[in-house]
Amino acid sequence: MTRVTIDPITRIEGHLRIDVDVDGGRVKKAWSSGQMWRGVELILLGRDPRDAWAITQRICGVCTTVHAITSVRAVENALQLEVPLNAQFIRNLIILAHSVHDQIVHFYHLSALDWVDVTSALKADPDKAAALGESLSSWSLNNKHQMRKTHERLKNFVNGGQLGIFTNGYWGHPAMKLSPEVNLMAVAHYLQALEIQRKANKIVSILGSKTPHIQNVDELADFVKNVYLIDVAAVGAFYADWTKIGAGVTNYLAVPDIPMDTKGTKFALPGGFIEGGDLAKFKPITKFGDEYFTKGVEESVKHSWYDYSKAGALHPYKGETKPNYTDFKDDAKYSWLKSPTFYGKVAQVGPLARILCMLAAGHEPTKKYATAALDTVSALAKTKVGLDAMHSTIGRHAARAISCCVQVDMLGDQWTALVGNMAKGDIATFNKPTFPKGEVMGVGFHEAPRGALSHWVVIDDGKIKNYQCVVPSTWNACPRNEKDEPGPYEASLMNTPIADPEKPLEVLRTIHSFDPCIACAIHVTDTESGSAITVQAK
Numbered sequence: 001m002t003r004v005t006i007d008p009i010t011r012i013e014g015h016l017r018i019d020v021d022v023d024g025g026r027v028k029k030a031w032s033s034g035q036m037w038r039g040v041e042l043i044l045l046g047r048d049p050r051d052a053w054a055i056t057q058r059i060c061g062v063c064t065t066v067h068a069i070t071s072v073r074a075v076e077n078a079l080q081l082e083v084p085l086n087a088q089f090i091r092n093l094i095i096l097a098h099s100v101h102d103q104i105v106h107f108y109h110l111s112a113l114d115w116v117d118v119t120s121a122l123k124a125d126p127d128k129a130a131a132l133g134e135s136l137s138s139w140s141l142n143n144k145h146q147m148r149k150t151h152e153r154l155k156n157f158v159n160g161g162q163l164g165i166f167t168n169g170y171w172g173h174p175a176m177k178l179s180p181e182v183n184l185m186a187v188a189h190y191l192q193a194l195e196i197q198r199k200a201n202k203i204v205s206i207l208g209s210k211t212p213h214i215q216n217v218d219e220l221a222d223f224v225k226n227v228y229l230i231d232v233a234a235v236g237a238f239y240a241d242w243t244k245i246g247a248g249v250t251n252y253l254a255v256p257d258i259p260m261d262t263k264g265t266k267f268a269l270p271g272g273f274i275e276g277g278d279l280a281k282f283k284p285i286t287k288f289g290d291e292y293f294t295k296g297v298e299e300s301v302k303h304s305w306y307d308y309s310k311a312g313a314l315h316p317y318k319g320e321t322k323p324n325y326t327d328f329k330d331d332a333k334y335s336w337l338k339s340p341t342f343y344g345k346v347a348q349v350g351p352l353a354r355i356l357c358m359l360a361a362g363h364e365p366t367k368k369y370a371t372a373a374l375d376t377v378s379a380l381a382k383t384k385v386g387l388d389a390m391h392s393t394i395g396r397h398a399a400r401a402i403s404c405c406v407q408v409d410m411l412g413d414q415w416t417a418l419v420g421n422m423a424k425g426d427i428a429t430f431n432k433p434t435f436p437k438g439e440v441m442g443v444g445f446h447e448a449p450r451g452a453l454s455h456w457v458v459i460d461d462g463k464i465k466n467y468q469c470v471v472p473s474t475w476n477a478c479p480r481n482e483k484d485e486p487g488p489y490e491a492s493l494m495n496t497p498i499a500d501p502e503k504p505l506e507v508l509r510t511i512h513s514f515d516p517c518i519a520c521a522i523h524v525t526d527t528e529s530g531s532a533i534t535v536q537a538k
Contacts, residue, residue, distance in 0.1 A: 014518025078442025248492030349451030
């Protein structure tokens with residue numbers, strides 16, 4: 001048995017440690033450990049609830065928008081405050097633009113290098129790469145000039161003695177299977193995505209005053225549908241074996257979003273819960289403050305570096321944040337993340353949960369793009385690939401691309417809805433909150449790019465008495481729960497093939513497919529060794 005420790009996992013937000021026991025070339029047991037604690041929930045105690053959104057968005061340097069909107073929704077829910085329709089539409093535009101930006105960045109800049117061998121691209125024939133790209137989609141930058149330019153740029157990186165932004169990849173790893181031409185096309189799209197994602201973020205900046213910390217849709221749609229969706233389908237076809245790896249937990253939780261009325265009872269994107277991967281068991285979550293959602297969430301700290309005043313899991317309204325670090329212990333406490341459950345069940349959140357719930361709810365735009373993605377994979381793989389393939393590492397990437405297509409279309413819909421409502425004479429954007437005497441509670445939820453995000457607030461005499469955030473990576477990256485059941489990261493790694501314990505690329509592929517966001521941080525550097533990452537196999 002070989003223990004492999006990757007600490008920290010890079011190309012994510014924050015500090016995540018993954019340990020796996022490898023035997024016979026496969027993972028037999030896994031541990032997911034959040035390695036940092038910031039205590040934002042404690043900072044909020046005693047403060048004016050109207051300040052919560054500005055503080056909670058500092059939880060993360062990437063997910064600022066999502067924490068701001070969810071915090072505002074939590075306070076509004078506690079006060080039963082209606083939101084003017086124009087305000088909903090403007091918020092929706094910000095949410096959708098942020099999500100499109102986030103999902104493009106995730107695939108190309110945080111995950112693609114797990115599948116693309118950059119050094120192999122140097123062996124490619126640029127003209128053949130262009131022909132391949134043009135055969136797959138109508139994207140104008142798949143031409144010979146662009147592929148030759150990318151090839152030359154990459155060659156200059158190497159001749160200069162370094163790979164620049166492509167440094168520290170597991171190049172030449174036996175799990176890398178793409179041809180040189182496919183690798184070159186992917187590198188070209190990686191570089192093009194740097195410019196495209198900026199255009200999405202510009203929308204957030206304009207509508208939210210600034211970004212981060214808030215604080216050309218046609219071109220976006222072209223890239224998302226004719227590059228992003230196609231590239232993910234191509235990876236799925238060329239790495240067909242990965243449609244059978246990384247499923248893990250198949251209980252799926254997603255919350256509805258993009259509210260279309262003032263009370264949060266009508267949504268453009270449905271949400272709910274699917275147990276055991278069976279879409280026929282879908283149970284919808286229908287409104288803000290929905291009792292089905294509100295009553296189902298609990299968090300355990302049995303394997304987390306916290307203490308509760310009593311045994312067992314706690315509902316977020318009664319949640320406690322009492323840190324107690326005891327070192328990493330395999331069978332005891334080993335993470336700063338708590339362990340959420342939904343009606344006692346471990347649940348996976350994120351784009352895969354979102355897409356499956358929307359398909360179960362009969363959402364037509366999701367059906368359209370899911371069918372297009374699976375058809376493209378089937379054509380490239382020369383075999384029929386069905387919905388079951390989505391329960392996998394590759395499936396999470398496909399779901400994120402499908403979600404991005406749905407959302408980029410919805411950007412235009414929300415703009416039309418906003419302009420149309422204002423044309424009727426409605427220009428209201430603000431309702432003044434009134435804080436009652438005594439105690440009120442509220443929950444805000446948002447289907448963030450990484451999945452179901454919820455903030456839970458208890459307000460007493462106009463001040464925050466308790467505040468708990470249950471974030472997507474808490475659901476997915478959590479340690480074992482009260483019943484010692486593994487969390488989604490841990491479960492997804494079971495039986496994963498590992499070709500080389502010294503270069504555990506396969507672990508990175510599955511973990512990156514969730515898009516971990518542990519907290520506000522970047523790579524960690526050891527000032528003595530200069531090392532940015534440590535991988536130990538022992």
